[in-house]
Amino acid sequence: MPLNSLDTSLQYIKGVGPRLAELFRKKDIYSIEDALYFLPRTYEDRQHFKPLKDLIVGQRETSFGVIQRLAFVPMRSGRGKIFELVISDDSGWIVAKWFHYNAQYMMTKFKIGMHVVFTGEIKLFKYQKEITHPDIEIIEDMKKDSLHFGRIVPVYSETEGLFQKTIRRIVKNVLDQSLSLIEDPLPEDIRKRHALWDLKTSLREIHFPTHADSLPALFSGNHPARRRLVFDEFFFLELGLLLKRSHVTKEKTQSFPTSQSLKPKLLTSLPFQLTQSQITALAQIEQDLSHPHPMNRLLQGDVGSGKTLVALLSALSVIEQGHQVALMVPTEILAEQHTKTLQELLSPLAINLGLLKSDMKKSEKEKLIFDIQSGSITLVIGTHALIQSDIAFKNLGLVIIDEQHRFGVEQRLLLKKKGHNPHMLVMTATPIPRTLALTVYGDLDVSVMTELPAGRKPVKTKVLREPQRLKLYEFMKKEFLKGRQAYVVYPLIEESEKVDLKDATQMAEHLKKIFKEFRVELLHGRMDGSEKNKIMLEFKKGHIHALVSTTVIEVGIDVPNSTIMVVEHAERFGLSQLHQLRGRIGRGSENSFCFLMAHYMSSEEAQERLKAMEEFQSGFKIAEIDLKIRGPGEFLGTRQSGLPGFRVANLITDQTWLMEARKEAEFIIEQDPYLSLPQYLPLKEALKSRWQNKINLMGAG
Secondary structure, eight states: OOOOOTTSBGGGSTTOHHHHHHHHHTTTOOBHHHHHTOOOSEEEEOSSOOOGGGOOTTSEEEEEEEEEEEEEEEOTTSSSEEEEEEEEETTEEEEEEESSOOHHHHHHHOOTTOEEEEEEEEEEETTEEEEESOEEEEESOTTTOTTTSSSEEEEOOOBTTBOHHHHHHHHHHHHHHHGGGOOOOSOHHHHHHTTOOOHHHHHHHHHSOOOTTOHHHHHHTOOHHHHHHHHHHHHHHHHHHHHHHHHHHHSOOOOOOOOSSHHHHHHHHOSSOOOHHHHHHHHHHHHHHTSSSOOEEEEEEOTTSOHHHHHHHHHHHHHHTTOEEEEEOSOHHHHHHHHHHHHHHHTTSOOOEEEEOTTOOHHHHHHHHHHHHHTOOOEEEESGGGGSTTOOOSSEEEEEESSGGGSOHHHHHHHHTTSSSOEEEEEESSOOOHHHHHHHTTTSEEEEEOOOOTTOOOOEEEEEOGGGHHHHHHHHHHHHHTTOEEEEEOSOSSOOSSSOOOOHHHHHHHHHHHTTTSOEEEEOTTSOHHHHHHHHHHHHTTOOSEEEEOGGGSSSOOOTTEEEEEEETGGGSOHHHHHHHHTTSOOSSSOOEEEEEOSOOOOHHHHHHHHHHHHOOOHHHHHHHHHHHHOHHHHHTHHHHTOOOOSSOOTTTTHHHHHHHHHHHHHHHHHOTTOOSGGGHHHHHHHHHHTTTOSOOTTOO
């Protein structure tokens, strides 16, 4: 079948067929283009092999030899056998060993006299060099196997039934059959400015490098082929984000001058002064609201920095002009907390506020829906229930989304469609490093709040192990006697047979026995709303000393008298989640303490996370470390962000290229915001493909 598109199924490439195509699909490789961008995870230098006698013990080495013997050798314990290959060359021999294997498969695969290439860590056992569970390939013909031998060889990620030689052969066929279909969309002047290779050469060389000395550049990530592909990913990402942003600025909407009546009343009623960060962020938002095109702003601030108050003060400009504001939050408990907080703040003002919940009585919900539609309720708070089809606003002027990373792109857009191009403010207490903000929020303006309100003290954080538990309980009792309160957080609600973790239900009963003279209560997400509210009200009033909880208290609950946070199985929590939990305390004038109980330090990553919590208070510093530990894909949650994924680029190590790509994208959008000039038509087509038609290019071409 003649190939005429990179979207063509991989099945039609020479040597693939239905069975192999199914195996490639397990690696998310469906089309020819997917295969072109299925890049090697590493490379092996098979140009020249060390003699076996020169292999260094303790190092990972790649070498070559002939199978002289194969055998099943009894283990010294008498339980089972080891499969061994003796491999030799002119200089000596080495033993390859497998402890876990399929005997029939091994006997079928390997024969005496076969030439093999192997890679792994060289060990010494009874003065003899050996290698355990090596990566091993059979070389059938040293002259014909030029893909697998005598060159720098790519090594790909495998799946069961899909091995290196097969992947290399298919990728080579893909390159041979499809490179002629590729048109380089990147303008030549950009390529020249940054000394970038053309796309065809880059794809060919990233898979099968032809330069004998290119290995150091491939390992360091500095190879010209990789640089070109990294630039492409960043460039098309930034071009798409800037296009979205430029189109938003062309939309028309209602402008709202700064509130002259409601805002001064609210500020006068506050028992504290705004921080400089709050003042600056509020001024930026009010400036946006005064323009006749929709605001699209991210308000980014650490836990407890006062984002909710800034959002409310911004909303007053819209409410004063007779328009409505919708505040969407990820959980009902947070919606209820926001409602209580805002009711207290708005008590001096005559503003109708409504809370939309899933467990409302039918008559209550119908009345609320009517009041929203008629416009008599001007500030509506709710979860994703706000985007249901039966919710209609009279004149929605501002959409505020809290903890925006919990919502997908579609959910945000559905809420925005409830009005005529309303202004949008998205908030997050998960700080994101600046470089990352350019990628995730390149279509948004960003306000950053770094200050905490006056009087806040840093929270003392300590990692504890099981032997220190009794001392912790004694400390908690002393704090309770002083009138302080504590949160104790667990990762599970009920005991699981599969996971050996202390669960909230069981431990609440245990702690009631430990703290007999104090009150201990349990709170979790499966409770109904009235029960949760009752417990939280009791806790807020100081009637409960220890609140045992799952992570329902991660966001939004503010009890200044609570000075202790105990996180059980802290090694199981993510870094940003631990930081959010710690942010629940330290909200009063007393010293506060966060104790992270680590039970099984399951990984090096877990140790890094807990160490970072002990060392750092700043959410921005925590976020940087989190990004380095988890990597950008997991940190961002690309599925939620709605952005094209990264197949090549690394947001940590390739920041310079991100900035360069953004500058080039900005220049093009300034020149031609619809990519309608002839020289940019290939760019427009490539952009549609990268963004899967998620960008409005109306007016282009």
